[in-house]
Amino acid sequence: MDLKELYREVILDHNRSPRNFGRLDPADATAAGRNPLCGDVLDITLRMQGDRLTDLRFEGQGCAISMASASLMSEAVKGRRRDEIERLYGEVHALLTGRESVGERELGKLAALGGVVQFPARVKCASLCWHTLHAALADAKAPVSTE
Amino acid sequence: MNASPAVMSSRYDVARVRADFPILARSIHGKPLVYLDSAASSQRPLAVLRAVEHYETTLHANVHRGVHSLSQWATDAYERSRETVRRFINARSSREIVFVRGTTEAINLVANSWGRGQLQAGDEVLITYLEHHSNIVPWQLICAATGAKLRAAPITAAGELDLDAFKELLTPRTRLVAVAHVSNALGTVLPVQEIVRLAHAHGVPVLVDGAQAVPHETVDVRALDCDFYAFSGHKVYGPTGIGVLYGRESLLAAMPPWQGGGEMILSVSIEASTYNELPAKFEAGTPNISGAIGLGAALEYVESLGREAIAEHEHGLLELTNESLTALPGVRLIGTAPGKAAVVSFTMHGIHPHDIGTILDSEGIAIRTGHHCAMPIMQFYGLPATARASFGCYSNAQDVERLVQAVRKVRELFG
Numbered sequence: 357m358d359l360k361e362l363y364r365e366v367i368l369d370h371n372r373s374p375r376n377f378g379r380l381d382p383a384d385a386t387a388a389g390r391n392p393l394c395g396d397v398l399d400i401t402l403r404m405q406g407d408r409l410t411d412l413r414f415e416g417q418g419c420a421i422s423m424a425s426a427s428l429m430s431e432a433v434k435g436r437r438r439d440e441i442e443r444l445y446g447e448v449h450a451l452l453t454g455r456e457s458v459g460e461r462e463l464g465k466l467a468a469l470g471g472v473v474q475f476p477a478r479v480k481c482a483s484l485c486w487h488t489l490h491a492a493l494a495d496a497k498a499p500v501s502t503e
Numbered sequence: 504m505n506a507s508p509a510v511m512s513s514r515y516d517v518a519r520v521r522a523d524f525p526i527l528a529r530s531i532h533g534k535p536l537v538y539l540d541s542a543a544s545s546q547r548p549l550a551v552l553r554a555v556e557h558y559e560t561t562l563h564a565n566v567h568r569g570v571h572s573l574s575q576w577a578t579d580a581y582e583r584s585r586e587t588v589r590r591f592i593n594a595r596s597s598r599e600i601v602f603v604r605g606t607t608e609a610i611n612l613v614a615n616s617w618g619r620g621q622l623q624a625g626d627e628v629l630i631t632y633l634e635h636h637s638n639i640v641p642w643q644l645i646c647a648a649t650g651a652k653l654r655a656a657p658i659t660a661a662g663e664l665d666l667d668a669f670k671e672l673l674t675p676r677t678r679l680v681a682v683a684h685v686s687n688a689l690g691t692v693l694p695v696q697e698i699v700r701l702a703h704a705h706g707v708p709v710l711v712d713g714a715q716a717v718p719h720e721t722v723d724v725r726a727l728d729c730d731f732y733a734f735s736g737h738k739v740y741g742p743t744g745i746g747v748l749y750g751r752e753s754l755l756a757a758m759p760p761w762q763g764g765g766e767m768i769l770s771v772s773i774e775a776s777t778y779n780e781l782p783a784k785f786e787a788g789t790p791n792i793s794g795a796i797g798l799g800a801a802l803e804y805v806e807s808l809g810r811e812a813i814a815e816h817e818h819g820l821l822e823l824t825n826e827s828l829t830a831l832p833g834v835r836l837i838g839t840a841p842g843k844a845a846v847v848s849f850t851m852h853g854i855h856p857h858d859i860g861t862i863l864d865s866e867g868i869a870i871r872t873g874h875h876c877a878m879p880i881m882q883f884y885g886l887p888a889t890a891r892a893s894f895g896c897y898s899n900a901q902d903v904e905r906l907v908q909a910v911r912k913v914r915e916l917f918g
Contacts, residue, residue, distance in 0.1 A: 357532055359865050363858075363916055372853075394857055395874050395887035417887050419855035420917070475861060 361471030362478070363420065366428075371420035376430035378413040385496035389416075389488030391480060396422050398484055400492045407438045409493075414485065421469075421478050426485035428466050438493060445486050452479050515816045517899045520808060523548040524897050534867030537905045542687055542715060542846050542893030543871050544737045547801070551741060554800030555793050566792055567766060567783070581792050584799030585782075591802045592732065593723040594749050598781040601748040601755070602795050606714040607637040609733030609748035610681070612785060613710055614641035616761040617731075617754065618679070624650030626678040629707075631656045631664050632883055633686040633693065636876040638712040642681060651678065658883060662689040662838035666697070673705055680709045684716035684732075688877040688891065689838025690821075690846030692720070699728045708754065714738055718895065719817060719844040721810045724749050736794060740896070741801030745794030748785070755781050762787040805896070813896045817845035820894050820903055827907045833914065837889050845894035848875075851910070854917050856888040862916060863890075866909040 383401035390397060396418035403411040412434055414426045429448075433441050448466055449455075454473035472482045521527050524546045529536050538546060558580055564573035566581045582597070589597045603609045622628070628642045632655050639653075646653045654677075656669035664682075673680070680702040685692050699709045708730035716722055717734040724732050731754070736745040750758075760767055760778055764787035769777045778784045805813065824847050828834050833852035851859060860872035871891045874881045881887065892906055 357865060359862060359916065362861070368917065393873065395878075395881070397887070417855075419857035421858070423855075478857075478861060481857065 357474050358471065362475055364468050364471060366465060366468035367420060367424040370424035370427035374414075374423055374427040376413050376427065376434070377415055379415055380411060380413045385492045387488045387492035387495055389484045389491070391418070391422070391484050394418065394422075394481065396481065396484055398422065398426060398488050400485070400488050402489075402492055402496065404496050409433055409436055409438070409441060412489075414488075418484070419478075419481050421472065421481040422484050425469060425482040428468065429485050429489065432464060432466055433489065441489070441493065445490060448486055449483065452482050515808075515812045517816065517897065521897045521899065523550065523804075525549065525552075527897060531867040531869070532865055537866075537868040537902045539892040539894065539898065539902060539906060540869045540871050541718070541895035541898070542738070542891065544743065545718060545740050545895045546897065547740055547742070547797075548804050550804045551797045551800045555742065555797045558793050558796045563792070565789055577792060580796050581790070584795045587799040587802050588747055591722075591806070592717075592747075592749055593725050595725065596752055599749055599752050599755065601750065601782040601785040602790050603733075603746050603748050603785075604744055604791070605735040605737070605746035606635075606712060606733045607641075607735075607746075609731075609746055610638055610710065610712065611641045612748055612761045613731050613733075613750070614645040616758040616785070618642075618645035618649065618651075620759060622646070622649040622651040622678055625676060626651040627654050627674070627676045628652070629654050629656065629669075629672055629677050629680045631669070631682050631693070632658045632879045633662070633664065633683050633689070633691060634681075634877065634879070635683065635687050635712065635714070636878070637714075638681055638683060638710075639879070652676075655879070658691075658880070661840050662686065662691045662880075663840045663842075664691075664693050664698075666694065669698070670701060673701060673707070675705070677702075677705060677707050680707055682709070682711060684711050684713045684722070685719065685844045685846075686838070686877070686880070687715045687846070688875040688880045688889070689840070689848050690715075690843040690893075691838055691840040692716070692842040692844055695727050695729065703728065708751075715844060715846070718805075719814055721814070730754055736798040736801060739798075739801055740804060741798035742791075742794045745791045745798045747798075752781065755785070760784050760787065764788045766790075808896055816896070817894050817898070820898055820900065821845045821847065823900060824892065824894075824903050824906070827903060828910065831907070831910060831914070834910065837884055837886065845898070846891060847893070848889040848891045850886060850889050851913060854913060856890040858917070859890045859910070859913050862913045863906070863909045866905065866912065868906060868909050870906075 380401040384404045386401045398416035400414045562576045564577045566578040585597045588600045657665045702709045710731035711729045713734040718739040730751045732749040737743040767787040837848040856872040873888045
């Protein structure tokens with residue numbers, strides 16, 4: 357168990373100055389993530405162009421791991437297609453739970469979450485934003501009516 | 504490090520007390536355990552473990568049922584524990600001592616048995632903002648079922664009950680007052696005697712949630728004059744899954760059973776049953792016999808250390824912790840009432856309590872982080888969570904020193 361592995365400099369930096377923090381108005385989809393045990397609160401708003409996520413903001417409060425994870429995610433998914441995001445979601449989940457080794461290149465900066473696996477109690481902190489994004493994307497799937 | 508006089512001069516021999524708790528000898532992540540989570544669950548002394556082992560290896564059978572010797576011995580041991588509980592809280596009669604699973608079940612018992620018979624639309628149950636969820640949700644449920652309304656008295660910035668507001672909320676509509684004796688999240692000791700006096704002046708009975716008080720204070724239900732008093736075994740060095748509901752005999756006698764089953768009846772036909780005497784009426788099914796015996800041993804252990812001696816020792820540690828943490832930049836104590844039990848809730852500027860908890864854990868220090876099952880208090884302070892260090896009879900000045908060092912380390916890591 358190595359604290360420095362969990363609280364890497366990238367994590368501390370994204371916790372101190374989260375990227376894409378805030379709220380999009382109007383937004384094409386929103387979702388609220390809640391971690392009742394921790395009291396973590398995360399709200400995601402996003403904009404889509406067809407299948408591509410063009411912009412995303414998050415706001416809320418939580419521990420350094422949940423804030424940094426949301427900030428890193430916001431940078432990683434912007435401009436990506438829905439299917440690319442879902443694949444990334446799977447890879448991050450594998451990284452967090454240590455189920456399989458994931459190529460660092462695929463993950464980019466998200467690899468900074470690699471220390472979480474040693475802290476099972478914190479996996480849910482790092483994954484809250486991804487679950488919330490997943491829900492927001494499902495929300496965005498609802499066909500837009502022009503009637 | 505300057506230990507406070509109370510810690511230094513006490514006749515209380517904490518090293519000997521620690522030797523009674525085997526778990527304190529273990530390491531966490533290669534560092535000696537510092538256990539500062541006794542408010543969540545205390546550790547158990549050998550006296551309790553041995554009493555349970557003795558019962559399980561030599562006395563176990565079902566209670567109140569058999570003519571055979573083991574059953575009689577098990578019954579005697581179980582009832583002796585009830586008598587120990589009675590003595591410990593100074594109840595008039597052991598008929599007033601009901602064994603339950605814990606504080607939560609005790610409160611649910613009163614809400615369902617007393618509440619269902621007594622509450623109706625327009626009535627009010629009065630609690631406070633300091634309550635644990637277990638003294639909120641059972642009342643919400645019974646209020647929803649009966650049409651009664653739940654009211655809560657506010658608290659002050661220091662985390663004390665606003666007694667004036669409480670008095671205003673105590674009206675002819677109030678049917679029951681339910682309050683914590685000691686707040687689990689902040690450690691505030693509530694003026695229970697005064698609350699009972701005020702409520703009784705209106706003819707309103709009072710339930711006291713004593714889960715956090717029994718380990719730290721001398722509790723005398725006759726001096727408090729309360730009508731119900733609930734507490735858990737595992738917070739006072741006893742086993743989990745056992746707790747106590749004290750109820751004034753006249754009230755318990757008038758209340759219907761909550762759960763039906765064996766043991767709680769005198770006779771049963773398919774059409775109807777007659778219910779057993781107190782307290783069996785409220786103990787349907789085979790009880791947690793070994794738990795009750797462990798609890799009896801735990802209370803005897805506390806008596807052997809001396810409740811005032813434990814309280815004095817813990818207050819010394821509380822003062823030491825308050826002074827040491829307040830001296831650190833960016834640390835804020837939450838709940839600063841003058842009258843407090845050995846619980847310290849705190850936050851660190853810019854650092855979430857869960858990060859504090861993880862870093863302290865890596866140093867072998869166990870604290871609680873989160874909302875402490877008391878979300879209304881967190882909402883009052885506008886906080887999602889706090890870090891909470893809580894002490895027991897085995898805590899010592901070194902625990903405080905290690906805590907303070909680790910909190911410094913949290914600050915270093917986060918910058």
